[in-house]
Amino acid sequence: MLLELILDNLPEAVWVQEILSGKVLMANQAVAKLYQLDSEVIKTDGDFWQNNILNSYGDFVRHKLSQLSQKSSCECVYPSLLPDGSTQWLWHQIQQIHYQGQTLRIHSAHKSLESEEALAQLQKFKEELLHRDDQLRDNAQLLQKHLKSLHQANKLLQQREAYLHSLIHSQSNSLIRINLEGNYTFANQHFYNHFGYHPEDLLKLSLSDMVVAEDAPKCRQVIEVCLMNIGKVVRIILRQEHPITQELIQTEWEFVSICDETGSPVEIQGVGRDVTLRLKQEEEIQRLKQNLQALIDNTDDFIWAVDYQLCYTAFNKSYEDILMRLDNTVPVLGASALKVNNPSVEVDFWQARYQLALEGQSLTYINEIPMADGSSQHLEMRFYPIYNAQQQIIGVSCFGRDITPIKNLQLALEQKAQEVISIFESITDGFFAVDKQWKITYVNKNFELLLQRQRQNLIGKNLWDEFADAISLKFYSEYQRAMSEQVSVQFEEYYPTTNTWFGVSAYPSTEGLTVYFRDISASKAYQQSLLEINERLREIAWIQAHEVRRPLASIIGLVRLLRQEPIESGFFRQLMDSLHQSAQALDEIIHQIVTKAEALEDWNQMGTSSHN
Template identity: 25%
Template sequence: MVSKKLLIIEDDPDTAALLAGMVCRIGWEAADIIQCSTLAEVFRLEQAISLVITDLTLPDSPADETFGKVQFCFPFSPIIVLTGNSEKALTMRTMQQGAQDYLIKGDIDQQVLQKSLLYAVERKQRLNDYRRLFDDNPVPMYIFDQENYRMLAANHAALRQYGYTTQEFLKLTAFDIRPSAEFQILQRSVKDQHGKQGYLDGGRTRHLKKDGTVFYVHIHVDNTRYEGRDVLMVVAYDIDSQVRTEEALAGKVREVEDILESITDAFFTLNRDGVFTYVNSEAVRILRLSKEELLHNSIWELFPAEDANYFFKKYNEAMRSGISTSFEAYYQPLEAWFSVNAYPTQEEGLAVYFLDVTEKRQEQQALYATEQNLRAIINNTSDIIWSMDRDLNIISANEAFWDYLKHMVGTTQGLTKEHFKQTIYEAWEAHLMKALEGKAFKFIWEEDRGTETYYAEVSLNPIFGKDRVSGVSCFSRDITEERKLQQRIARDERNLRALIDNSQDMIWSVDSNLCLVTANEVYKSAIFSITSHYPEEGGSILIPEYSDELTRQWKQHYETALAGTPYTHQETVGSGENARYMQTYLYPITDGEGHVVGVSCNSRDVTVLKKHIDQIEQQNEVLREIAWIQSHKIRNHVATILGLAEILETDASDQTDNQIIIEGVKSAAGSLDQIIREVNELTKKFGKG
């Protein structure tokens, strides 16, 4: 006889020893008592366990997970949990999940323990009896958690049906026994079943066996509770054979209906009396009547002749003649255009395919109007626009294209594909072939027209079909005048550059960020002499080799000009005989709206001019000195002469000869005085000039 084993799971040795002693005194043999301190030890056990006493808080398991793990290991054994006074909520959850009883640490005595063991065994026995009713039921049944879909139980019939062992099945979720296409159906079903009571018919669905076989089941679902959880108990009847048989019987009919339902055309059949014998879904949609309203009723009665007169006329002609007919017509009650193909049948009826082409007609009208507008726009431009297919056929072209082709051919009559091949295609063959390979690009076309060269910018773009390039669209723009202007600008720029570079002045310009825009060779050479490298356009105009003070001064000069004020700056470079005098002009550069965008600078060496001015100033100083001598020293002597003359005149007034001499001296002295005055005046004017 196999002895029963009692398992104590407790990490506190004293508590474990206390419990083991009490169990022995109750009547258990010490050899039948197994003690484990961790779940890892429990998982390694190989013995069959009849009864489990477990603490919830273990070194390798959180308290709220321990019971579930232990129950998984011993699903048919009664389990008693050890808890503290502070763990009442956790204890209640554990009891709801299936624990048979609980013991509070510190309140355990031998009598309480004995009673708990007895009750736990009895409760588990009753539960196992009910469980056998579930396990041995011939109908496949399983239970899963409504919250996480985890499998909680499965009877033997279910295990056989799905091909799993108990341990394997309890590791699954409800999704694992269904194809992925059924997942949303499962989720929707669980949501719908929540809170409902009694068995509910879940209908037909597909399930999945362990070996991957998909089969049909009919399920019934009961919303209940199990081990403290909200669960669904599912009864799954295997109806795969029945479904396969039904599918085989309905296959042929479905094949025909599928064909008729899958076509994009609306379709119906009439017997010889004009009664509907079949209508597909598209016909139902377009005719705006249900299948029930159409089938077994006369087309002549459902659609009055005054509204469908043309349709009925064509249908009757086809029935009488036995010849199919095709037409497009407008049906006023539905406000729609229809394209109709009617074929007589062997039973003297009619099979009718029709399409609602209202949108197509509207699109064609809109497309025609758009095409007309676009053609008017294209034909009003001088640009050449055209497209061709892979066989060099012109698909479309504006008037400018035909004018250009006429110019190339030299005739205005009978333009053909050969004319195109011999002119434009031969000239552009390499480019067109490249576009037909799927590459979009541009090139410049030059053409000698005798007195001048014609330039065009040509854009070629592939036209893509379903699986290859089906053609090329082309756009050619006359850029002759643009090229002439570019050439003239380039020529003027070269002349201006030559003029600037031939100047002895330093000429340069800067932008608003004080970066060099352009400069002549004189400027570049001057900067090279200072920095040992040539300035680069786009680089800072402020030379690092300058002192901080000089850099600050030049930055201030530039900022003055950038503020919109022309500025002139003079400075002396060097000293002594090697001194040079530089004069710099800074002028604001404005854009078309008058905003200052940069500064134009001109710096010239004015040393020679400065020296000439200094020399003239020295000469003026000498002249002023002469004038002073004339006006002061000479006049003194003149004054003396005049004084002597007055004395002679007084002392010898009676002497005739002396009188004559005196008169002459006075006259000469007066003349001399007048000359000195004139010289002095001229000298003053010269000095001022």
């Protein structure tokens, strides 16, 4: 990867060719540009070398190649025919090496001449190739032109070396060379800037001198590995302190041995990049992962994940515990999540849920799951698809918890609610409840009987929409007062729709309002009859007290007058006395009647109050 990056940044065309097959093993982008060919064609077309070089000036190039032996090089300048029919002069250097049992040629080429004169010379050179005799006669002139081309190629080579030098020193990575003893022989400008060293100081130091003491053995080891594995890239991270800031710098190095023409290692080259920040970030990520794993392992919820083949990729301690209770097994990373021992476990159920999640669905299930010991637990389970960076589903994450206590509490509450409903259904009063928005939440059977309405038509409906005829009555104002002031109210009201008097008690709560009511029409009728009787008794008492007593008072008055007159007859006197006595007795009787009538009225009033 690094070698390809370096090659692609070179201005000249560079490619590697296998001699036996003629196949191009590696080529940079400049090759395609130089020969006006697609880069993929160069790598895949085995005839690239034959079609673009040998067919044009094969004899000349073959002559040069014949001078090559293993581990030697040659160079030449020749014209090349391009696909568009134009011609260009190329400077071409070829080095032949032996690598891992193969004989390879490394080609380096760039344009040599682009003038009109060069094109004319090219045409003449082609004619000389077609006419061997003419070529021999003009050989001296051609040689002179070749020498000129070589001079220009040498100039381009110098320019290339200057470019490479600039490229090396402008790299954002550190580039160094050390000899076989580990002493520095070269470093690029980035190395000096990054580590704070001067060139004259660096060349006095070895690789081991610059790293922390704990990493010094690694330096000696990497030199040994490079020398034992010629051409192999050895990667290592070394730590060193900045000589000025004392900051610890961690550098990832790639070392490789450099050989001479005989294949013997002479130096070791290293390319390094600062990974201090990356390693700190990795440490922080690892710390966060550990904290997250600790958090996951310390939760009572059980968490696990499977891949596309339904094999475990992760699970926490709670999942291990529940699986042991469920199946008497311990989960293993990479093992199938569908492998169970408990025959009561429905494998098809789990497989279907995993499959739906792999299709992109998020699922929640509450099931009663049989345990291995014969008991059962209510489990709430959630399944979610796992997506990678390309938004492709790669597995399923699963979360579950034991809700058996909640389920038992829910059943207990349902039983208690049923008991309360039974009580409400058994009372003789009508009963109903509304929420804060006056929606009817419950009515009992006596509500239906008293108001002649069916509960299935009322539940969830607004009270005042369903009983609009009660808004103008005391029902509306008293219920509103109870709700707004949070006070209990008791009242009586006549409801014309059912021709019924009701006695009502309403009680507010945080949820709304509960109301008890009963039919008091009979009590109201009895009270009315007592009032009518009292009225009649008052009339009788008035008549007795005024109508009867008036003539009686006159008789008594006359008797008093007669008794004041002198009457000599004893019989008359006796008669008067008898008349007076009779009048007194009649007055006493009338007085008793009035007293008893008043007492009866008081008793009726007390009876009416107690009945209510």
